[in-house]
Amino acid sequence: MAAQYEEIARDLRERINSGEYPPGSQLPMMRDIAATHGVSDITVRKAFAVLTQEGLIYSRRRAGTFVREHPDRVRLTVRHRQIERDELGYYSGPEVQHWRALPHPDGEMTRVTEAPVPADVADILGCTVGDVLTVRKRLVGDPNNDSHRQLADSWIAAWVAEEVPVVTGNTGAGGMYDRIEEWAGRALVWREEASARMPSPAEAEALNMPSKGVPLLRLVRVTELPGAAEGEPSRVAEVQDIRMNAALFAAGYPLNRGASATWPVTPATSDY
Template identity: 30%
Template sequence: MPNGPESREAPASRRIAEDLRKKIDQGQFAPGQKLPSQRELAGFYGVVRNTVDEALKILGQQGIVTSQWGRGVFVRENKPLLRLGSDRYSPKYREEGLSPFLLECSKQGKSGRFQVLSVERVRPDKELAERLKVSDKGKSVLRRENVFWADQDPVYRVTTWIPWTLAEGTGLLEEEVPHQFGIHGVLEEKGHTVVRINDEVSARMPTPDEVRYLELLQGVPVLDVLHTSLDAEDEPFEVTRFVMRADMNGLTYNAPVE
């Protein structure tokens, strides 16, 4: 195997994957560049094409390369991240006249939009009911589900729950919330301004449903952010789950240490 990996302990497919990853890390293959064909790689490494195919699958699962039908395998490009920040609800941004998501898109010269999946009154499970301090015995919350887009890329799958006592009779029941600051603009008019947030963040691989809605490529994980808004009385009034493409999103927090 000329110029191949030195290790002989791992299977050939894994050794080839490690060697290709090293070449990518060293810049021999740049982001967005097409890799040599499977036939060329098989000849270079002295193996059959099935072994190369397994190596490329390993790199795909690691999120290093992407396969494009009929075109080949490409090094994944690093896209600018949309930042979900701890100050995204700050009044200092009100002069911009944009909701938090549209403001972040604007900073990067992107056009933001959303696709409404559902708006309905539902019964919360016990955990959600405890978070919002509502009953789990009936349909005590409004649930809104959306997919947010930046230009042509779906970037968040968002589910928001609001106590029905706050949502009833407001623009929150409409598909497109009639307020320039979105959901939080309506809630502020109801006397609930975000004073403190509680975000619980984890990383995981996506569900098949999330792969479909976010158009995720193989090997791309998601960031799962469970957010709770609290008002001046330290009372929760909104819970939102952000399922975010990890290849296009980041988190930025600037908070005092208590």
């Protein structure tokens, strides 16, 4: 049997999803909901906490509780993930060509520092969790839209920092990727993984998004330098941890045919 707060949350959820409480509308006062259901304010507060965590509602100090514009009702901006280039250097998709570096909340632009590498990034780079690496932290976005922005932390492999030391400072025109390609004399290649998680308070502040109820879209882009000779393995040069508001953005990728799906295909012999 569901707890009372879960029943209240379900009732409010159904009313929100049906449009009885449309986006932007204010929910009844907590004491009124409590009186309707014959429960305490604490029980209603628990129900509100559930819906806040789901991203359906949010509170305004001294104003009340309101219905949020939910991601499934918003036409997300699809970020087509491909590497493009213009006079400024490489950028990741046509939707962001006009984006530029923005100051962090403390006014600083690109932060270049040394920090312990996170576990998942360490696994990709082939180093030990907690190893201290150079990381370049940037806030990038649309200069004309305060909500269209992303955080991007570039974790630089130790061998790159040693052999191409300019990447740990002012990289100049074209940035880090141009410096690595100039040093190596060959092209970099990229791959990317997408996931989601909730933002930290600092991430939510930097991205101008709620700290509760709305997840981050996280894209982990891996930069590799192919081997110089045939058969020589590639080396991971950098891992970039990109985070943006999942209520505003989706990532779009082409789905390539694998070798087993090369056209013309063999007729299928069974149903799903």
